[in-house]
Amino acid sequence: METLNTARVVRCYIYARISQDRTGAHLGTERQIEDCHALAERLSTPEVKYEVVKVFEDNDLSAYSGKPRKDYLEMLQGLEEGDATVVLAWHTDRLHRSPTELEEYIALSERRSVLTHTVQAGLIDLSTPHGRMTARILGAVARQESEHKGARVARKRQQKAKAGEWGGGIRPFGWGVPTGETRKKIAKKTGEEIVVPVLDMDMAVPEEAAAIQYGTELLLSGGSIQGFARWLKDKGITSTQGNTIRPTDTRLLLLRPRNAGIAVYQGQEIGHGSWEPLITETQFRAVVAVLSDPDRRSARGSKPKWLGSLIYKCGIPGCTEKVKCGRAGNAYKPSYRCITGHGGSRQAEKLDKYISDVIVERLSRPDARDLLEPGPDDVDVAALQVQSDQINQRLKDLASLFGSGAIDMAQFAEGSDAARAQLEGVTKGLARAGKRDPLVSLVGAPDVAKAWEGLELDRKRSVVKSLMDVTILPMGRGRSGDAVFYDSVQIDWKR
DSSP, X not given: OOOOOOOEEEEEEEEEEESOOSSSSOHHHHHHHHHHHHHHHHHOOSSEEEEEEEEEEEESOOSTTOOOOHHHHHHHHHHHTTSOSEEEESOXXXXXXXXXXXXXXXXXXXXXXXXXXXXTTEEEOTTSHHHHHHHHHHHXXXXXXXXXXXXXXXXXXXXXXXXXXXXXXXXXXXEEEEEEEEEEEEOTTTOOEEEEEEEEEEEEOHHXXXXXXXXXXXXXXXXXXXXXXXXXXXXXXXXXXXXXXOHHHHHHHHTOGGGGTEEEETTEEEEXXXXXXXXXXXXXXXXHHHHTOTTOOOOOSSOOOSTTTTTSEEOSTTOOOBEEEEOOTTOSSOEEEETTSOSOOEEHHHHHHHHHHHHHHHHTSGGGGGGSOOOOTTOOHHHHHHHHHHHHHHHHHHHHHHHHTSSOHHHHHHHHHHHHHHHHHHHHHHHHHHOOOTTTTTTTOSOHHHHHHTSOHHHHHHHHHHHEEEEXXXXXXXXXXXXXXXXXXXXXXXO
């Protein structure tokens, strides 16, 4: 006579996690899951069968980091709903490395009568004081191991940074020349073995280095971040991951101390690196000063496509506005008109051509070099940078004193205003130290007209703003012709 199977079924969950999967092949979690299935078989008896109903796996995710673990949270939800009453894990440190998480798990286990069995540490009965004590001790040991590992990793990174070595990660834009050697690597997404080139992170990539140098000169010549981003896009230059470099990324690109060969650790400059600098430290300090200037306006909306947009002035008596380019009235061709909309319009292409010809003619004269502004040889960049750091620290100290109640609002405001006024002067000095006269690339050129045509629009606009004030005067009713057109354009030289 056949015996009926009357074994009681205990529904089990398996949870597996590995903090760092360097190969992307899930091998660490696979081994944990295999061992947990074997544990379920060992725990089973003729009377009680431990049946695994679901496996939860968080791969390449640290419990210590505090980042949400999708499968872990899903497992807790299932336990709360009574879908299972036993959790199988390779070790308790696969479940938790945070005391807060452990306490939440203990509370759930007490509330829903959940047992935890581990391959390495055995049964952890969280319904008993002894079981809870064991879990807390194991959790504290795991926490200490994580903190110790984190300290070792941080110390190694700091040591490499101080030695001026590359700390790893995504290849920084501007450096990483192939050495000719290769190494094998496991693709994180597919688990496939691929061959990648070994890069010399101290050597500059010519095209990317030239881009950083161009962007720095453009900004210090009066150009914009938006203009540099457009230049990168037009040249087909992408990030080291092959993505389009957006204006926000372009700004961060120019603000990297690495561009000037300066090593950084945890946001603080710690000396000079071993890699090849792309720009001088003076240029870098000037870029930081320009981009951190609170008075600098960020261009928003549509970007100027014409030489004089928002530069040329409206000459109608009493008007102090600039002109912008658009299609005025029934005009077929783009025309300049006051941004208020009143007054007549001027054909943009014709006016820009005239202003360009005037600039080329003026900068082609023998005395053009007299227009160049002298360089700021009297600026001590290092001293100004020290002052800037001291003032910023003073502002932080004032905020701390106000927060603790040591000073009142009036004292805080007075101290902050004084510090910010000093910082403004230092910032202007740093900006002046590295700024480049927009006329430099034109004055003395063998062919000024050709040099002018070779400039990007942003740099041409910088020349106009630096060299002259252009005012569009009223032409009067019934008047037309080239002579009248040119006579109604007033140019006031700034140099």
